[in-house]
Amino acid sequence: MQAWKEYQEKNKDRFLQELIELLRIPSVSANSDHKEDMKKCAEAVKQRLMEAGAEKAEVMSTDGHPVVYAEKIIDPSKPTVLVYGHYDVQPPDPLNLWHSGPFEPVIKDGKLYARGSADDKGQFYMHVKALEILTQTKSLTTNIKFLIEGEEEVGSPNLEKFVAAHKDLLKCDVILISDSAMISMENPSMDIGVRGLSYIQVEVTGPNRDLHSGVYGGAVGNPITILAKMIASCHDENHHITIPGFYNDVVVATPEERKLMAQAPYDEKEYKQDLGVQELWGEKGYTTNERTGIRPTLELNGIWGGYTGEGAKTVLPSKAYAKISARLVPNQSSVKITEMLLEHFRKIAPASVTVNAIELHGGEPYMTPIDSKAYKAAAKAIETTFGKQPIPVRGGGSIPISSILERELGVKIVFMGFGLDSDNLHSPNEKFDLVNFYKGIETIPYFHQYFAV
Numbered sequence: 001m002q003a004w005k006e007y008q009e010k011n012k013d014r015f016l017q018e019l020i021e022l023l024r025i026p027s028v029s030a031n032s033d034h035k036e037d038m039k040k041c042a043e044a045v046k047q048r049l050m051e052a053g054a055e056k057a058e059v060m061s062t063d064g065h066p067v068v069y070a071e072k073i074i075d076p077s078k079p080t081v082l083v084y085g086h087y088d089v090q091p092p093d094p095l096n097l098w099h100s101g102p103f104e105p106v107i108k109d110g111k112l113y114a115r116g117s118a119d120d121k122g123q124f125y126m127h128v129k130a131l132e133i134l135t136q137t138k139s140l141t142t143n144i145k146f147l148i149e150g151e152e153e154v155g156s157p158n159l160e161k162f163v164a165a166h167k168d169l170l171k172c173d174v175i176l177i178s179d180s181a182m183i184s185m186e187n188p189s190m191d192i193g194v195r196g197l198s199y200i201q202v203e204v205t206g207p208n209r210d211l212h213s214g215v216y217g218g219a220v221g222n223p224i225t226i227l228a229k230m231i232a233s234c235h236d237e238n239h240h241i242t243i244p245g246f247y248n249d250v251v252v253a254t255p256e257e258r259k260l261m262a263q264a265p266y267d268e269k270e271y272k273q274d275l276g277v278q279e280l281w282g283e284k285g286y287t288t289n290e291r292t293g294i295r296p297t298l299e300l301n302g303i304w305g306g307y308t309g310e311g312a313k314t315v316l317p318s319k320a321y322a323k324i325s326a327r328l329v330p331n332q333s334s335v336k337i338t339e340m341l342l343e344h345f346r347k348i349a350p351a352s353v354t355v356n357a358i359e360l361h362g363g364e365p366y367m368t369p370i371d372s373k374a375y376k377a378a379a380k381a382i383e384t385t386f387g388k389q390p391i392p393v394r395g396g397g398s399i400p401i402s403s404i405l406e407r408e409l410g411v412k413i414v415f416m417g418f419g420l421d422s423d424n425l426h427s428p429n430e431k432f433d434l435v436n437f438y439k440g441i442e443t444i445p446y447f448h449q450y451f452a453v
């Protein structure tokens, strides 16, 4: 619609400035030092939603960081869209790898660099600006609700309770989430599923204190060596996961689905070059897209123990730790796999050490149907502004709240992500391309228009 485009064009610099202001707030949910920043960020989001045209916006408390809720109800008989997003961000470490401060947004070559630029402040903010455009041009045809939480990056520990307690408030016909990526601007795509997650921490204890590695080394089991061995044993030579029963519930993708996936453009040379690796690593018999989409994986996220300071210290440590996570696919259960992982590490430990394995967080995998009215409206919206139908793809990441939202609210989710895989989510130098930001703002109003028909 011409009026939308004109309004956006006239206000695009301000849209960007507002996002930059939001990115300056270090809303790191994982770190308790940032508790006040979290509150400040929630207030800022609320404020922006009011300015954009919401008739009600509230910062609502939970047992953790607050949730921001907002709504604009034009007519209760019209369909209601609930936009879910998160204002919290991942910790910015390691800081020395950032080219500029993670909370001092910088624009370079048409890209906005800052922690949270793509995940997820830049993406949920497109919806805030779409609300403004629809309000200002008096063309809103749906009711819009916003649920912007502050604990997504730590596994949404309090959202389930919040949603269950506010089912009426959050009542809607579809949940729209922009917290994922497209293949590219030339090849727009939509996630039709996200993987689940099981995340555990393993603590291995050997001797009751750190020992002199000269006096005791060779006679006492070293927890770091043992933990490294235990972890290495979880994959075989084909990079298949060896934990008994791990693949039992995996839904095997049909040849048709694999064929469809294979249509997504993929250049292995470019992929490797981008990552700076000579060779790829992955489960035998599957392509890269399949390995990150339809297959479950097991990754080591962190490992520490012993002496890690400057110089040498000859110690045989008492303890070693690892953080380990598995990405899950339909119909694996996060609860079941977490229990399986914990049991596995307890079981394979040799008698020279003791193991304390605990769950950190988890979430179920999720799939959305591509024949729903909402999916079709989103696909048509993308086709309208990108000039191309989006390719349906299975996302490799996890949005653990997906299955909870569907269960509690009884509606389907549509993933309309405008980021790119190269956005460095969770890594140093996270960025969001300005073209993507503006294209997202341009596309979202069409979703509301098509969904209301």
Ligand SMILES: [Zn+2]
Binding pocket: 086, 119, 120, 152, 179
């Ligand atoms: Zn996110």
